[in-house]
Amino acid sequence: MSSTIITDDQFQHIAKLSRLEIKPEESYIKDQLAQAAKYVDVLKELDTDKVSPTFQVNHKKNVFRDDIITPSFTQSQAISQAPKTKDGYIVTAATIKK
Amino acid sequence: MTITPIIGLEVHIELKTKSKMFCGCDAQHFHAQPNTHTCPVCLGLPGALPVPNKTACEWTIKLGLALGCSINEETFFERKNYFYPDLAKGYQITQLQKPFAINGHLTIDGHDIRINRAHQEEDTGKSIHVGDETLLDFNRSGVPLVEIVSEPDITSAGEAKIYLNKIQQIVRYLGVSDADIEKGSMRCEPTVNLYVDGKYYTPLVEIKNVASLTGVMNAINFEIDRQTKQFESDHVEKNSTNKTTRGWDADKNQTFLQREKEGSADYRYFPEPDIPPIVFTKDQIETIRATLPELPDQKIAKYKSLNLSDFDANLLAEDLVFSSIFDKVLNGSTDPEYAKFITNLLIGPLKTISLDIKKIKPDYFQKLFSRRSDLSSTIIKQLILESYQSDTDPLEIAKAKNLFQVSDTGAIEELAKQVITDNPKAVNDYKKNPLSIGFLVGQLMKVSGGSANPQLAKQLLEKLLS
Numbered sequence: 001m002s003s004t005i006i007t008d009d010q011f012q013h014i015a016k017l018s019r020l021e022i023k024p025e026e027s028y029i030k031d032q033l034a035q036a037a038k039y040v041d042v043l044k045e046l047d048t049d050k051v052s053p054t055f056q057v058n059h060k061k062n063v064f065r066d067d068i069i070t071p072s073f074t075q076s077q078a079i080s081q082a083p084k085t086k087d088g089y090i091v092t093a094a095t096i097k098k
Numbered sequence: 099m100t101i102t103p104i105i106g107l108e109v110h111i112e113l114k115t116k117s118k119m120f121c122g123c124d125a126q127h128f129h130a131q132p133n134t135h136t137c138p139v140c141l142g143l144p145g146a147l148p149v150p151n152k153t154a155c156e157w158t159i160k161l162g163l164a165l166g167c168s169i170n171e172e173t174f175f176e177r178k179n180y181f182y183p184d185l186a187k188g189y190q191i192t193q194l195q196k197p198f199a200i201n202g203h204l205t206i207d208g209h210d211i212r213i214n215r216a217h218q219e220e221d222t223g224k225s226i227h228v229g230d231e232t233l234l235d236f237n238r239s240g241v242p243l244v245e246i247v248s249e250p251d252i253t254s255a256g257e258a259k260i261y262l263n264k265i266q267q268i269v270r271y272l273g274v275s276d277a278d279i280e281k282g283s284m285r286c287e288p289t290v291n292l293y294v295d296g297k298y299y300t301p302l303v304e305i306k307n308v309a310s311l312t313g314v315m316n317a318i319n320f321e322i323d324r325q326t327k328q329f330e331s332d333h334v335e336k337n338s339t340n341k342t343t344r345g346w347d348a349d350k351n352q353t354f355l356q357r358e359k360e361g362s363a364d365y366r367y368f369p370e371p372d373i374p375p376i377v378f379t380k381d382q383i384e385t386i387r388a389t390l391p392e393l394p395d396q397k398i399a400k401y402k403s404l405n406l407s408d409f410d411a412n413l414l415a416e417d418l419v420f421s422s423i424f425d426k427v428l429n430g431s432t433d434p435e436y437a438k439f440i441t442n443l444l445i446g447p448l449k450t451i452s453l454d455i456k457k458i459k460p461d462y463f464q465k466l467f468s469r470r471s472d473l474s475s476t477i478i479k480q481l482i483l484e485s486y487q488s489d490t491d492p493l494e495i496a497k498a499k500n501l502f503q504v505s506d507t508g509a510i511e512e513l514a515k516q517v518i519t520d521n522p523k524a525v526n527d528y529k530k531n532p533l534s535i536g537f538l539v540g541q542l543m544k545v546s547g548g549s550a551n552p553q554l555a556k557q558l559l560e561k562l563l564s
Contacts, residue, residue, distance in 0.1 A: 055174075055368070056369070058374065063149060063150070063373070065122065065152065066151075067115045067117050068117060069123070069124050073136050075132070079133050087233075089233035089235055090233070090234040090236075092231070094232050
């Protein structure tokens with residue numbers, strides 16, 4: 001179906017948003033992605049004329065918490081999964097070029 | 099070229115709730131040890147469930163009401179997806195389609211600045227850039243924020259400053275945030291472009307990293323200047339893809355190109371599936387409205403109706419505590435003379451000390467006002483200060499210290515005669531130059547211990563020396 005064809009530009013853009021580096025020999029991924037997207041078209045076979053749009057399935061509303069402080073992780077727990085830490089901070093590659 | 103700057107402001111206000119927006123971690127992050135106020139929710143760990151802080155939602159509605167907004171009775175949160183190290187989840191929980199508050203306005207010198215929306219969201223972690231590394235602290239991650247988005251109705255850096263001051267003042271009146279720009283609890287991102295010769299629009303520029311009010315003004319003025327020169331040389335007009343983000347370098351006093359702005363669609367907003375929608379009924383919204391204090395603009399209008407000057411009215415309305423003290427002392431009076439009298443005391447001698455509204459006694463002011471013709475203005479200032487500090491009736495103090503001006507002609511005349519006898523040189527001077535009477539009046543005031551009525555003293559001296 002024409003609606004699921006992905007252009008080269010769209011493909012590059014999606015790869016960029018996903019932080020993926022796609023090598024030229026991996027360009028077949030584009031067709032795989034198009035196939036996967038096409039699968040969503042199956043949903044179009046359903047008659048939804050009488051169903052109102054929703055993004056919520058449990059019909060709950062107003063689930064709040066009161067403004068009360070509860071215990072946090074300790075510093076060492078908080079940073080324990082980070083590959084690199086320093087003085088209680090999590091270290092990452094520089095995000096700003098100086 | 100005729101240039102009209104078009105400026106819109108996004109203002110972020112960090113709410114001073116005790117806990118964070120979607121978890122119970124302590125929201126107070128200023129000067130806290132790094133990564134000590136975190137949990138699975140604000141670290142974005144898999145499976146963690148965010149639950150909105152009710153107080154934060156109510157405060158956002160309250161702020162929206164104070165900004166003249168309509169409140170959406172039904173709202174929901176959405177995910178804004180983007181990739182950045184200080185956003186551990188890979189998305190920010192915010193509002194797009196249904197913000198709490200929409201369509202408000204602030205009036206600046208009769209010019210309406212429309213407010214598009216005030217929505218609720220969460221803050222990100224903090225990045226500290228050191229050499230070729232970035233250090234991350236997630237204490238701020240998940241702290242409740244309100245983003246107030248203006249329409250591009252602001253036309254100068256000066257107007258932007260007044261707008262920001264006003265928002266800051268309102269937020270502080272409501273007590274929902276310290277709104278301290280230097281500490282980061284109020285942040286501002288101006289978007290600037292130009293309308294040239296009534297025909298062309300220059301590309302939009304969003305300015306980031308402005309950390310002071312002066313910085314906001316300097317950054318806007320720099321951009322106006324830069325875009326003017328840029329347009330003169332390349333004539334590039336605004337389109338849907340050439341919006342850029344520029345950082346503000348306060349040291350160099352210039353903006354620099356930061357990164358290409360991801361187009362709006364790239365954020366792939368979608369409703370937050372983990373948080374059910376939020377409904378506030380009309381009654382609940384009205385209950386929140388009822389908690390609004392009298393706001394700065396209302397106070398200023400009230401003070402001006404008492405014939406106070408613009409300057410005095412603004413000064414009195416500057417902060418809620420000070421204006422509440424004034425209102426307490428005014429005690430419903432509509433007498434402009436009394437209003438001016440207490441204004442002079444409050445912005446004069448009493449401004450020099452910190453006042454506790456509970457200790458303010460309106461009747462001390464009223465008593466002084468009723469005897470103002472028998473007390474010099476200097477004495478009145480001393481008395482109000484002393485009566486506040488010692489919690490004593492100012493008229494009692496005046497009586498005990500013998501400070502009432504003596505308007506008894508006989509008594510003053512006796513003193514005047516004595517002064518004339520004691521100061522032959524000054525009397526001689528006066529006979530040559532009548533303008534030198536001041537010295538003799540001063541001497542008379544001195545011997546009377548400041549209690550003589552100065553006008554009467556002058557008249558009597560002139561009479562005796564004629």
